[in-house]
Amino acid sequence: MLTITCSRCGETKEAMPYPPFVRQGAFIQAHVCPDCWQAWMEESVRLINHLGLNLMVPADAQRLQQYMREFLHLPTS
Numbered sequence: 001m002l003t004i005t006c007s008r009c010g011e012t013k014e015a016m017p018y019p020p021f022v023r024q025g026a027f028i029q030a031h032v033c034p035d036c037w038q039a040w041m042e043e044s045v046r047l048i049n050h051l052g053l054n055l056m057v058p059a060d061a062q063r064l065q066q067y068m069r070e071f072l073h074l075p076t077s
């Protein structure tokens with residue numbers, strides 16, 4: 001089993017079994033635990049609705065990407 005130290009909660013846990021189906025999925029799998037990824041999934045839905053983001057618009061997709069990096073405390077790749 002692959003274990004990772006999560007960049008958000010700091011705990012060492014089992015990694016997600018598969019990379020999430022997003023940009024940089026393998027990078028996220030290596031840095032974020034399943035629980036924190038789930039938390040981001042819920043937060044991203046909230047943000048998209050709250051801010052009225054349209055992910056087909058590159059600027060909006062980039063904005064959400066930035067929120068994700070901050071939410072998950074992702075290291076700079």
Ligand SMILES: [Zn+2]
Pocket residue numbers: 006007008009010011032033034035036037
């Ligand atoms: Zn975590």
